[in-house]
Amino acid sequence: MATTPFIHDVPAAEALAAWRAACEAAGCPRRVEAVRLGLQEAVGRVTAEPVWATRSSPSFDAAAMDGIAIRAAHTIGASESTPVLLDPADYVVVDTGDPLPEGFDAVVMREDVHYDDRRRAELRGAVVPYQHVRLIGEDVSANELLLPEGHRLRPVDVAAAAAAGAVDVLVRRRPVVAVLPTGDEIRPVGTEPAPGVILDTNSLMLAAQAEAAGCQAWRSDILPDDPETIAAAVRDAAARADLVIIGAGSSAGRDDHTAGVVERLGTLAVHGVAVRPGHPVVLGAVDGTPVLGAPGYPVSAALTFDIFAAPLVAALEGAAPAEPPRVRARLARKLASRMGMDDWIRVRLGRVGGDLVATPLPRGAGVLTSLVRADGLLVVPAALEGHHAGEEVEIGLLRGVGEIDRTILAVGSHDLVLDLAASQIRAADPGATLASSNVGSLGGLVALRDGLCHVAGSHLLDPESGEYTLPYIDRVLTGRDIAVVRLVHREQGLIVAAGNPVGITGIEDLTRPGVRYVNRQRGAGTRVLLDHELCRRGIAPESLSGYTREEHTHLAVAAAIAADRVDAGLGVLAAARAFGLDFVPVTREPYDLVLAAETLDDPITAPLWPLLADPTFRSAVEALGGYGTEDMGRRIR
């Protein structure tokens, strides 16, 4: 296989080092300028010089309790049986924070003092000197180092600095990041979709990532695929920003000009890194400003920011980049990875039976929802071919462990009712999550067997018995104490374009010449249903044009029909209705939730059960179309 011209696979750490060296050689500033900010404005910024205390806190010996100031020497020998009586001249009533009066050296708590009728204070215990006294400098002494240079200021830091005498601090200003979207096919967010049109979601994301990293970000207009225009925009941005990010055009295709422009205007340090997704990355410098060419695929763009831009802007501020917390988790399934590239795998996490389980999400560089749904990132290093199922791996967290611990993992068949339930559960309790992975009914039962989920959604038809799901449980989950809770009955049928222009009346019509079918993936209950319907009619699967085109959800099937890429697909009525498509009924089937019987009492799944009994939720489900909720929540096994 030929290699792509100009693109190399530079390991990430090496690429970052090469970029830094090139920036230094090109005269890029090591740090952004320092500015003096009031303490309130300085929160979140990084100190540009050490903060030394200029006064002590407290700046005087102070009472640490409400009570009376005394001289400790007066209390020697005091006890329950031999209390000491202090004349009013020998004590001073003080409140917390009051200065210790001159000549006094201890405080007795109000609760421990009794007064006689001559206002003498009775003490029933000896007091050590400096009891309940905050000595000068207890918190901080003048001339002490309070904060080093390179410290990102938090609320407690500025409060401590104020107590230590500061009113302002010298900090690094926010780095400025310019994002330049490029591409003839790119249109602003909000443009009507059309074939070939891609929305400029990347510059929105990259600018927001820059702001989340503490920078100020601005976006240029979308630039056409014209090297001269891009070059002019890069020079303009380089003059005004501390980092220029050029969106897309970083590969080596016909319209990819980033590398060429950077090479012509300045230094091209790296073109191509050994990171997947993210491979076609450009790193260089123009006019003393670092330039990053980000790939066009959104996941690649997002990760490129994290891997290259985030450390760079942190260095410009003189700080260490934020790092995700790490956990160890058991990998749900085998994960193959091509050697030679770091593979950044998005994973879903859940706590099943005490174990943290990591399930890989779709790996496509274009599947941004994989990053939206990810709870963490697993990096398979370039030197590894992957991991075994069940292997313990280290995950960088994108979500808090507490939230993950309260996530119901539903794996199996896709149904819109699960989407609706997920939203309702979160709305009722912000700490609770229902996460569903669509791997088909059979995949769900296998995941349940392997301890990778709490609940499996299934509507698997057993052709021999005509029964749904239960026969499969006996096969896949032999000997386990399994509960089955009915979620809904639903209409399955052929989804066709509005007005049914091709005139589909049933399964038989799918073999007609020119009829383009769209299938579901292997293991999906709907695929099993199609195969059963074909079989009992004696139709060979190969006689369907498009039998090999696989989608993973009912909605994806409907979307393909709505876009006129295909003519028909088997799916639920609700999916057809969501797209305003027509529907030719085939069957009515039950959709069930399968789980270990003990999981019924697991606090993690607790938010699910009252929801299934909620009449409002049932009405919402029925409003989707084609759903019967008469048995919702009924345990059928």
Added chain:
Amino acid sequence: MATTPFIHDVPAAEALAAWRAACEAAGCPRRVEAVRLGLQEAVGRVTAEPVWATRSSPSFDAAAMDGIAIRAAHTIGASESTPVLLDPADYVVVDTGDPLPEGFDAVVMREDVHYDDRRRAELRGAVVPYQHVRLIGEDVSANELLLPEGHRLRPVDVAAAAAAGAVDVLVRRRPVVAVLPTGDEIRPVGTEPAPGVILDTNSLMLAAQAEAAGCQAWRSDILPDDPETIAAAVRDAAARADLVIIGAGSSAGRDDHTAGVVERLGTLAVHGVAVRPGHPVVLGAVDGTPVLGAPGYPVSAALTFDIFAAPLVAALEGAAPAEPPRVRARLARKLASRMGMDDWIRVRLGRVGGDLVATPLPRGAGVLTSLVRADGLLVVPAALEGHHAGEEVEIGLLRGVGEIDRTILAVGSHDLVLDLAASQIRAADPGATLASSNVGSLGGLVALRDGLCHVAGSHLLDPESGEYTLPYIDRVLTGRDIAVVRLVHREQGLIVAAGNPVGITGIEDLTRPGVRYVNRQRGAGTRVLLDHELCRRGIAPESLSGYTREEHTHLAVAAAIAADRVDAGLGVLAAARAFGLDFVPVTREPYDLVLAAETLDDPITAPLWPLLADPTFRSAVEALGGYGTEDMGRRIR
């Protein structure tokens, strides 16, 4: 012991629940209003309704690679030995992202295509349908649930929402938090210090904490300790904010009006919680707005925000509060805790010999620097009496583990040179930290013995031999392979007020009537030095007035003298000079760094050694006054 009137010890979870119930009963809104914001402005906000995809992404079948679109059926049988040749009419050159032309169903990568001289494309392998094709909806299908209600939007979320057809989203507006500082003794930050004056650092901190939690914050002027004024301000704030925080006055002292005001104006749900520090907390509601009375001690105020305000404002946004990542660490020393209260212990963390070690920091509610310097928080629950030394405990992290793993833990004697080194190390490498804990020379050697630090700073005089530190190593670190690196020589002497008004000429003068001495804590090398100097003169320690007043650093000693609380204390010249004080020399002593020999090669300590050889650093040290750097960095054992 009598109990404080009105204050109760309500467990934190119970207090929060009682507050929530009281707020509900008082008609406080469950959520803040929803507003529709553009995607860019919505980052960081929480969704107020689920986000459903309104279009599919991609919205058309698209090429996933640069190459040619073909019909898969044309390639059946193609192999290295029997390549297939496609006429120009049977392929279309496409770039990544281009729509798949009508009638074509696969893409072959540019690198895998060879052309003959008639522009026919030669393929040397069969292609499966939909190879390198991004199907409609690969990322997201129209009508799919993209994000649930109650989701805090990140950059990747808004980008995915944009791809799925959104231009704006319904989110909760930021909750508004009003902070009302109170107290006759409170002055604005920047006011000159004077006995009895306390700077209003808490409202700065509380407002910044609110902003860090995603709120909008405003601060009122400082209110006097007058119930009517406070009541009027609370009503005014309640009308304009979603949460009112009253600073200080939450206890039951003479000038503590918060509880009374809240009770009079609305509902007082809780007065006093079983949390230390933080105990005197007021929770209630006024005019349909939650009110929190925060304690005046800064650590108490900060923790009160985290424990009570943060969950409340998160709930107002419909989100779960942010939670710190957790790690398990070995406790450096025994930790006693009074039962009946959750004890929030600030700890310093470091990785010593592979183990994460947690060292408790000072526990005083007034020691804000303990929170500044903390790497994590350990909660000792109310039901426990504490933990044993070496016990494994769970820590909520305040700093990233990566930074903690690169922290040099120096425990032992305090010296200003360590402060200077800490700042230089961070400035040179933002990822590196030198953290020093001042427990005295002997404490440092014991910590080193117990594997609790990397380096121990010591200047312990052995009176018998007149040698420093080395004799103690043989006693405390018997049989260990220990290295000793000289840091500095330094002048020790009596620090006295400028102009030496009391006329101190040497150790003997400390026994003069009226001379107030300030001592260092037990185990400090300077204390050992004093005791030695007293002993060889036959002076009894008790004859020094103030022998029992203990400070933990040279600077704290100097600060007490500068404030005229005491007349003299033993310490280094640099501390005297920092405060413009006079100095009566007593001795010149070596200050050494003690460490396990193998630690010399530990990458954690690597940033230290070049610094000690750096002439600029040596000059900076000498500029402090009283330091000799001639042996700096020399290994003396």
